[in-house]
Amino acid sequence: MTTSRTLPMTVPAQDLPAQVRIHEVGARDGLQNEKTVVPTEVKAEFIHRLAASGLSTVEATSFVHPKWVPQLADAEDLFPRLADIDGVALPVLVPNERGLDRALALGARRIAVFGSATETFAARNLNRTVDESLAMFEPVVARAKADKVHVRGYLSMCFGDPWEGPVPVHQVVRVAKALMDLGCDELSLGDTIGVATPGHVQTLLAELNEEGVTTDTIGVHFHDTYGQALSNTLAALQHGVTTVDASAGGLGGCPYAKSATGNLATEDLVWMLDGLGIETGVDLDTLTATSVWLADQLGRPSPSRTVRALSVR
Template sequence: MNGLPMVVSEPGLPAKVTIHEVGPRDGLQNESGIVAAADKAEFVRRLADAGLTTIEVTSFVPPAWVPQLADAEEVFAAVRDDPAVSPALNLPVLVPNMRGLDRALGLGAQQVAVFASATETFAQRNLNRSLDAALEMFEPVVRHASEDGAWTRGYLSMCFGDPWEGPVDPAKVVDVGVRLLETGCWQLSLGDTIGVATPGQVGALIGAFERAGVGVDKLAVHFHDTYGQALANTLAALRLGVTTVDASAGGLGGCPYAKSATGNLATEDLVWMLTGLGIDTGVDLGRLVATSTWMADRLGRPSPSRTVRALAGASAGEKQ
């Protein structure tokens, strides 16, 4: 076994998929302990060395909101100034408001992201304001970022189910998503924040966006694996033409404001599936597994990723 799957392509799938790596931000924000800034910066460097070209570094939220990311300035500056990190690397950061944007732009960030909700309840719990008020808050953020030459990505959470409101009407998601795109976001990431989606829902939502005039070139997907559906949902999106998939190295992450949310889709599990389908990712799976194993050691627990456990275990067995 060479650590790679047998390749059997499926007609109609994209030839190449962009992986939007969220481990350093979304993966570490839900940790109970604080990961050292130097380790976070090293995590980004190792992910880049594994071939990932878009790595979400941190979030410029108030430290009281997410203490795990209180070192945003230190981490971003360390990554930015690391000679081992290519200047061509995409290093987006999350910003919740104008204050966060100013902090990010002051450090030279060229890509930022805003985080909206498809449901009213989660908007209140996550941003402490109504859904409409949140969208109004993001409009000047996106505009100011554009004026400064930065690109803004829009995250939309609770696109398939909400722990307080239940199943979410696709029409509601499309309405909020279109409004977020109209603020000037170049891409919209559809989040299954609590991991309840199934492939049929994915198809229905993407179809609803297309009927509203939003093509798949504007859409990315962000799945959590609470019910083991993340890869199935990803494949459903790929079959409809989506070419950007969010994932977290080692399957790290969750959501600090939605306690039922478990880990993100593991980047290694995604790369294994895409490699087996003959889809180019540019990622060295062996290096990626080594990186997640390294981070798992620092967190003091095994990686949740099945691919990491399988390949790291096989490697350990070969050394015995």
């Protein structure tokens, strides 16, 4: 495999951030849907390759019960294999205090909790109501902050729910503000089934700002079910958001929402940001080669359009 030197022409647009931090989720959110268990050594090499591409944040794994996500049952084995990665944040997902205990025991210094803006998804994903899930997160966040651990709050179903339909903006704002009031350092807004459109994105961001959730604490996490992930990302950038979640090669979806297709591909995002002259620190050739390598490990081509365009077999 070789990669083309084709690069987008850089034409900056007005009123966009100079720099964006990509929160890479491929190794956790991307792989958790794989039906065949990926060997731990492959996961470790994947994360090392992602770090070598220039990504500053690579979400490593999840300390959930193996019964719920068998793909990530090797968290205790995997995380120590990443100890030689310097200068790259390696957050891990924790569902509860037991998960936090496991993560802290291995030296994790960045964690994430995963909530829902809708009752149906909270029941299906967490077996709790929305408020019960917030109560479960409260001691997790408090203990993490007491130990000076960075906490990210994921909020799913921010734009639409496959069972409940469109989700009112005020409903999302209430849960988002509650997560931040627990003490989260950062909030990731999830378009779990990919139904968001740019006006909806900017309206939600504006409403969050009005309720005191500042733009510098917000990240966006778009799925590309209806081909809107990049346009929604651009809308968020125009609002001032500088943290964008993406998954190398477009891996992943949501195991609890069957209508959800893949995450925004990191390569597609980097191509757009490079063309806009927005700094990411990511080398697109190295990242593309990584996704092609992983696709070979998984036995199928990458769904990322940019990976397909740049890859020559």
